[in-house]
Amino acid sequence: MENSPCPCGRTDASRRPLVYRACCGRYLDSGPDGVLPAPDAESLMRSRYTAFVRQRADYLLATWHPSHRPATLDFEPDAKWLGMQVRGHRATGPDTAEVEFVARYRVAGRAVRLHERSRFVREPVSGVARWWYLDGDSIE
Numbered sequence: 001m002e003n004s005p006c007p008c009g010r011t012d013a014s015r016r017p018l019v020y021r022a023c024c025g026r027y028l029d030s031g032p033d034g035v036l037p038a039p040d041a042e043s044l045m046r047s048r049y050t051a052f053v054r055q056r057a058d059y060l061l062a063t064w065h066p067s068h069r070p071a072t073l074d075f076e077p078d079a080k081w082l083g084m085q086v087r088g089h090r091a092t093g094p095d096t097a098e099v100e101f102v103a104r105y106r107v108a109g110r111a112v113r114l115h116e117r118s119r120f121v122r123e124p125v126s127g128v129a130r131w132w133y134l135d136g137d138s139i140e
Contacts, residue, residue, distance in 0.1 A: 002020055003020070004019065005018070005044075006018050006019060006020045006025070006046075007053040007084075008047070009083055010024075010046055010115075011086065019048070023046070025050075027038070027047040028047060028059050032103075032116075037128060037130035037131065038131055040089075040131065041089060044120060044131045045133075047063070048099070048133060051063075053081040055075045057075070061073060061123035065123075065133060068134050068135050076105075078107055078108060083103070087100040087101060095121060096121050096122070097119075099114075099117070100118075101118070114138075115138065115140070116132075116136040117138050118136035120133055
């Protein structure tokens, strides 16, 4: 599983899928608090998608900005995640960014497509700048 393609779909310069441990795994599975900060908003978005695939509520909550973080997080029990495509990412300020993505999954045989523009902010924690997920708007 650690050497299988990362669920986020990121590829290298030759368009080969990156393996989990060299991609989102380094953020989900490292650091004393379980969180090695992602270097940019897109990497954080990709690692959060992977956390949904792996049902890692701990990571999702730890990367959610405290001002917007829910108390708990429940997963759709029978969801089968099918893939994510990042449609775009852009800085909206020196410490803010947006990432547009489409994630696909299936629940009880029904296909679901989540198209969202997510907002991120970079703020210091213990002297280290780190990206946080704020919220997102659904795009129909």
